[in-house]
Amino acid sequence: MFEIIKCPDLGNKILREVIWKVTVSQVITEKILLCVLVVDDEDYGLLTQILNQKLYTTKKIEIHTSVIGAIEKLNTIEEIMKSNELCTINISDKNHNCDHEIEYGGMCVKCGRELEDINLPFKLPCGVSGRNLKFTENLAAKIEENKKAQLINSQKLILVLDLDHTLIHTFQGKSQAPGIHNFLIDGNDYSTKLRPHLETFLESMRQMYEMCVYTMGSHNYANQIVHIVDPEQKYFASRVISKDDSENKSVKNLKLLLPFDDSMAVILDDTYEVWPNCENLILAERFLYFAEISEFDKKFCGENDCYLLFISELLKRLHNRFYSDGVNDVKQILKDLRLEVLQGINIVLSGVISEIPPSNNFYWQSASKFGAVCSNDIVESTTHVVAKNMGTKKTKAALEKNIPVVQLLWLHLSISFWYKLPEDYFKFENISNFDIRAIVNVIKIRRNSLENSEAQKIPKFTTSESESDSDSESDAVASD
Structure with missing residues (x-):
């Protein structure tokens, strides 16, 4: 249904101009100024009588109108003078569902209507082109397809990076220690330490990935950290997602970036709970700097952290398989790479398992996901006994059978780094002299000695620095 808004009777007035205050498709929900009519009105005053001619004043x-609906048509002066009709309003639906394609902050960017609490086509975010920007499903699909085409053309994938405990560690307070970045939020002091090798990591990743930050912190906090990490905006540009951009404040959702197809996105985050059932996730080893850690843990934590060196090589292999091997789904590639880490390894855990059945144990499940076969007892195919301490029945039996016995840290770091570390460094007789730098150097030498065909299987470390990272071991205690 349509309602015609008539032009008022102008009498002897001459219509000179119509100044419209609305636009076609604009939705009217309350009394509103439609237009201003500029008219010449005949003056019958004394001067007119003296001069004996017609004079006009502008x-x-x-x-105004209170008609609710959408502007269908705005008439020209000629049309108004001919039909005496100003405009046409579509009143077929008094609540008028705005069907435009883009909204920003709950408002249609075309007609300006506030869209809260009305029926309208479902809109969803797509990418990080702007906070609170949403699109209709069809437009979002087109935007995503264009983004995928751009990525393929530039031979890139999407890398979603968490901030806290993944790239940085922040605490509320002010630290004067060297290498610490201090900033203020709402008058409160904060101190941030960047994870070692972060700039090297980002610089190498920018060649293969379009990187974006996704944090559970506020947008203000995220912008402060990104300014520290990427002051020239060469890694993230404006691609920053915070908890302020999501309706659900307790979990992260890849659909904010890619609502339909996540096959080209990989995530690096230290908290798996915020990514429920997400196969795109690489679970990062937590970076801890402002925390009390043991002297032994300092050998691979804090300043001696080189987790990003290992993960950068993992991400390089992932990228290579996507574009060189024709496996066009990050999720499948991650599954394959995960299973290759401990492939051919048969593990017996000692002093670690308290769960019944043993297969419910975290390390049992983790080792299995990374390609190992776990057994409760030593069998002929056992290749490793992984223990928290020596002196158990299983560790004694393993030594009698010349089966390597390694500290639990070997399994923990091999899983965290997605790389089977050399066992000798983790044997109990060597563990007190543990030095992650030596391990990295051995890997570098081994990697450089391989033929190109084998080079794909073992990461190449391109930095001269060599340190590593671990968070902590499981506190589970068993008596075996």
């Missing part, structure tokens, strides 16, 4: 007439 007047403005405001036209």
Whole structure:
């Protein structure tokens, strides 16, 4: 249904101009100024009588309406003078569902209507082109397809990076220690330490990935950290997602970036709970700097952290398989790479398992996901006994059978780094002299000695620095 808004009777007035205050498709929800009519009105005053000729004065007439609907048509002066009709309003639906394609902050960017609490086509975010920007499903699909085409053309994938405990460690307070970045939020002091090798990591990743930050912190906090990490905006540009951008404040959702197809996105985050059932996730080893850690843990934590060196090589292999091997789904590639880490390894855990059945144990499940076969007892195929301490029945039996016995840290770091570390460094007789730098150097030498065909299987470390990272071991205690 349509309602015609008539032009008021102008009498002897001459219509000179119509100044419209609305636009076609604009939705009217309350009394509104439609237009201003500029007219010439005949003057019958004394001067007119003396001169004996018609004189005119210019007047403005405001036209308001309370009709609810959408502007269908705005008439020209010629049309108004001919039909005496100003405009046509579509009132077929008094609540009028805005069907435009883009909204920003709950408002249609075309007609300006606030879209809260009305029926309208479902809109969803797509990418990080702007906070609170949403699109209709069809437009979002087109945007995503264009993004995928751009990525393929540039031979890139999407890398979603968490901030806290993944790239940085922040605490509330002010630290004067060297290498610490201090900043203020709402008058409160904060101190941030960047994870070692972060700039090297980002610089190498920018060649293969379009990187974006996704944090559970506020947008203000995220912007402060990104300014520290990427002051020239060469890694993230404006691609920053915070908890302020999501309706659900307790979990992260890849659909904010890619609502339909996540096959080209990989995530690096230290908290798996915020990514429920997400196969795109690489679970990062937590970076801890402002925390009390043991002297032994300092050998691979804090300043001696080189987790990003290992993960950068993992991400390089992932990228290579996507574009060189024709496996066009990050999720499948991650599954394959995960299973290769401990492939051919048969593990017996000692002093670690308290769960019944043993297969419910975290390390049992983790080792299995990374390609190992776990057994409760030593069998002929056992290749490793992984223990928290020596002196158990299983560790004694393993030594009698010349089966390597390694500290639990070997399994923990091999899983965290997605790389089977050399066992000798983790044997109990060597563990007190543990030095992650030596391990990295051995890997570098081994990697450089391989043929190109074998080079794909073992990461190549391109930095001269060599340190590593671990968070902590499981506190589970068993008596075996």
